[in-house]
Amino acid sequence: MKIALIGYGKMGQEIEKIALERGHEIGLKIDISNQQDLTVENLKACDVAIEFTIPASATANYSLCFDAGIPVVSGTTGWLDKKEQVYRECTEKNGTFFYGSNFSVGVNLFFELNKKLAELMAPRSEYDVEMTEVHHTQKLDAPSGTAISLADDMLNILPGKDTWVNDAIPAKNELNIKSEREGQVPGIHTVRYESDIDFIEITHSAKSRKGFAFGAVLAAEYCLDHKGILNMKDLLNL
Numbered sequence: 001m002k003i004a005l006i007g008y009g010k011m012g013q014e015i016e017k018i019a020l021e022r023g024h025e026i027g028l029k030i031d032i033s034n035q036q037d038l039t040v041e042n043l044k045a046c047d048v049a050i051e052f053t054i055p056a057s058a059t060a061n062y063s064l065c066f067d068a069g070i071p072v073v074s075g076t077t078g079w080l081d082k083k084e085q086v087y088r089e090c091t092e093k094n095g096t097f098f099y100g101s102n103f104s105v106g107v108n109l110f111f112e113l114n115k116k117l118a119e120l121m122a123p124r125s126e127y128d129v130e131m132t133e134v135h136h137t138q139k140l141d142a143p144s145g146t147a148i149s150l151a152d153d154m155l156n157i158l159p160g161k162d163t164w165v166n167d168a169i170p171a172k173n174e175l176n177i178k179s180e181r182e183g184q185v186p187g188i189h190t191v192r193y194e195s196d197i198d199f200i201e202i203t204h205s206a207k208s209r210k211g212f213a214f215g216a217v218l219a220a221e222y223c224l225d226h227k228g229i230l231n232m233k234d235l236l237n238l
């Protein structure tokens with residue numbers, strides 16, 4: 001499979017290693033320095049694009065891939081305010097868009113565990129809940145995309161919580177997500193329920209970026225024979 005790598009930062013470089021190990025070819029490698037090469041014509045020469053850039057450029061990159069008629073796998077976070085517009089464009093252009101706030105298989109299992117725990121906690125009004133995410137200091141967005149995914153699942157299940165807030169003193173109906181930035185931390189997410197007498201905590205801690213990159217390459221392979229709007233639940237059969 002010939003991959004267009006859009007974004008060649010920490011994730012782009014990690015993805016390149018895994019893709020080559022799995023026998024794929026990098027047909028196009030785009031960073032800020034050669035952005036002029038990101039054209040429909042160049043994308044058409046590839047089978048799939050993997051996009052890990054910055055929130056401000058992600059959606060324009062998706063449009064180019066839809067115009068080129070190649071599937072796009074994206075892990076860029078912080079652009080979800082434009083989600084409806086992107087999904088509409090993908091459908092109108094008969095494109096394929098695979099988005100994951102986190103491509104790690106472990107985190108996607110953690111998402112399921114988080115939902116199960118929220119179901120158990122839904123009738124337990126003696127517990128309050130909060131979340132913490134810790135990432136490296138270069139991260140541009142807060143809270144993390146993963147934390148937002150976890151929070152959205154919890155808000156759908158917990159009757160006492162209507163919305164999430166970031167680094168705030170929460171009202172009773174708000175779920176606070178604490179964001180901490182520290183050194184080179186690849187990503188830690190903790191959900192904590194606390195009562196007067198105890199607490200229950202679940203944590204996912206990434207040891208490196210390898211799991212994110214591996215999941216993104218699996219997603220690109222999946223796009224070769226699946227079409228439309230896809231996610232890790234489809235890929236992992238969850």
Ligand SMILES: NC(=O)C1=CN([C@@H]2O[C@H](COP(=O)(O)OP(=O)(O)OC[C@H]3O[C@@H](n4cnc5c(N)ncnc54)[C@H](OP(=O)(O)O)[C@@H]3O)[C@@H](O)[C@H]2O)C=CC1
Pocket residue numbers: 006007008009010011012030031032033035052053054055057074075076077078100101102103104212
């Ligand atoms: N879904 C997941 O599993 C994961 C998602 N992420 C997300 O992926 C994104 C990237 O993370 P990461 O690789 O760590 O970040 P980096 O900052 O290391 O890399 C981003 C790269 O994108 C480049 N870039 C910026 N704008 C453009 C553009 N318009 N076209 C092409 N390239 C561009 C940057 O170039 P330059 O440095 O020259 O500005 C940089 O090399 C973030 O949003 C992060 O949250 C990260 C890990 C896992």
Ligand SMILES: O=C(O)C1=N[C@H](C(=O)O)C[C@H](O)C1
Pocket residue numbers: 077101102135139140143144145146147186187188
């Ligand atoms: O920026 C990162 O590094 C990460 N971003 C993703 C997020 O925002 O959730 C995934 C992972 O936690 C690493």
